[in-house]
Amino acid sequence: FSSSSSSGPVDYVCPATNTCTIDKHRRKSCQACRLRKCYEVGMNKGSQRKERKGSISMSKPAATKRSRADSSDNTVNSTSGSPNPAKSARKSQTVTILQALNKAALPVLESHHNHGQPPTKVHLLNSLVKLAERELVHLINWAKNVPGYTDLSLSDQVHLIECCWMELLLLNCAFRSIEHGGKSLAFAPDLVLDRSSWSTVEMTEIFEQVAAVSEQMMQNHLHKDELLLLQAMVLVNAEVRRLASYNQIFNMQQSLLDAIVDTAQKYHPDNVRHVPAVLLLLTHIRQAGERGIAFFQRLKSEGVVTFCDLLKEMLDAQDFLEKKSSNEGD
Numbered sequence: 282f283s284s285s286s287s288s289g290p291v292d293y294v295c296p297a298t299n300t301c302t303i304d305k306h307r308r309k310s311c312q313a314c315r316l317r318k319c320y321e322v323g324m325n326k327g328s329q330r331k332e333r334k335g336s337i338s339m340s341k342p343a344a345t346k347r348s349r350a351d352s353s354d355n356t357v358n359s360t361s362g363s364p365n366p367a368k369s370a371r372k373s374q375t376v377t378i379l380q381a382l383n384k385a386a387l388p389v390l391e392s393h394h395n396h397g398q399p400p401t402k403v404h405l406l407n408s409l410v411k412l413a414e415r416e417l418v419h420l421i422n423w424a425k426n427v428p429g430y431t432d433l434s435l436s437d438q439v440h441l442i443e444c445c446w447m448e449l450l451l452l453n454c455a456f457r458s459i460e461h462g463g464k465s466l467a468f469a470p471d472l473v474l475d476r477s478s479w480s481t482v483e484m485t486e487i488f489e490q491v492a493a494v495s496e497q498m499m500q501n502h503l504h505k506d507e508l509l510l511l512q513a514m515v516l517v518n519a520e521v522r523r524l525a526s527y528n529q530i531f532n533m534q535q536s537l538l539d540a541i542v543d544t545a546q547k548y549h550p551d552n553v554r555h556v557p558a559v560l561l562l563l564t565h566i567r568q569a570g571e572r573g574i575a576f577f578q579r580l581k582s583e584g585v586v587t588f589c590d591l592l593k594e595m596l597d598a599q600d601f602l603e604k605k606s607s608n609e610g611d
Contacts, residue, residue: 375540378428382509385426387419387453392469405474405482406586410577412469413450414589420446427513429533433526443598445519447577448563448570449512451487455495455566456508463496484576490569494562501558504548510541515563574599 294313295301301314394408424430424442431438457467465475466488479488517533524530542556549555578596580586588596 371539372543374536375543378513378536378540379506379509379544381426381428382513383506385423386509387416387423387512389457390415390419390469392472394469394472396471400478400481402481402483403585405478406580408472409468409482410580410586410588410592412472413577414592416450416453417446417591417595420449423512424516427516427533428536429529430516433529434524437524437526437530440524441516441519443595444602445515445570446595447573448515448519448566451491451569451573452494452508452512452515452563452566455491456498456503458492458495459499459503461495462499463492466492466495484573487569487572487576490565490572494565494569497558497562501555502549503559504544506544507541507548507559510537510544511559511563513537514541514560515566518563 295311299314299317301311303311303315303318390412392408392412395404398404421442424438430441433441454466454468458465458473461467461473465473466479467473474482474488476485476488479485514534514537517530517537541560545552545555545559574596577588577592578600581588581593581596
């Protein structure tokens with residue numbers, strides 16, 4: 282056997298019978314039989330050394346390139362896998378907000394409505410008003426537990442709750458009524474009114490809006506955590522005009538919006554339209570709230586239903602704000 286190399290042809294001679302065993306342990310025992318075995322598996326007889334050198338010279342850069350690529354991949358993976366400080370801080374803030382809101386969650390109150398009496402307009406309205414008065418007390422205490430609220434000026438704290446208490450009552454009613462599919466409203470576990478009762482108390486238009494919101498909540502599978510965040514958003518977004526605590530209110534709004542987005546991604550990861558759809562519901566709740574305030578003010582002036590002092594103060598404050606806004610517009 283002969284082999285070409287840069288130093289010329291080389292002849293290898295088997296000292297035995299050209300049948301030496303060549304394996305990984307005895308591959309150097311007979312060069313002639315080793316070369317013969319290489320030819321048998323397809324090596325080119327004319328350029329085996331050149332190819333081998335070329336193969337080696339080509340393989341080294343490839344290996345180096347691959348090694349660098351692996352190193353680059355590891356760097357990218359390491360970077361992408363490492364926590365983003367800003368994102369982590371935001372997630373932590375969302376958790377903190379939800380913990381505070383869950384801890385201060387509003388209770389579901391019984392109305393103590395007397396079902397033994399005929400469901401007349403006055404009887405039903407008296408129960409609704411008394412229930413609203415008790416819920417209002419809890420709302421005021423709840424607001425103090427919304428992160429950032431007590432950092433606002435006292436006048437801004439009072440102003441915000443005066444602007445949105447009816448919206449909050451109706452928002453909560455809508456959520457409690459989800460299981461009724463828009464056909465009835467659950468003001469309390471012992472006071473669920475259907476459409477005929479809405480007509481009796483002459484609040485059909487208002488309750489239609491609340492029921493529609495409730496139905497949308499059901500279709501969007503609104504989670505309890507999302508309700509808590511929407512409650513807080515209604516509170517801090519109650520007044521669009523610049524208040525004394527404008528910067529703090531703005532920061533609260535941004536934090537709540539982030540929390541709403543984070544929570545939606547948790548419970549509705551495949552629905553990119555969930556957050557806009559849910560936030561749009563607040564527009565309808567605000568309209569219903571404005572109509573509810575006007576209706577209660579009319580009831581108070583008529584003197585048909587008894588109002589406690591706290592509810593009277595809230596209605597008087599709303600009346601003052603409306604008149605002030607009207608005068609500013611003139």
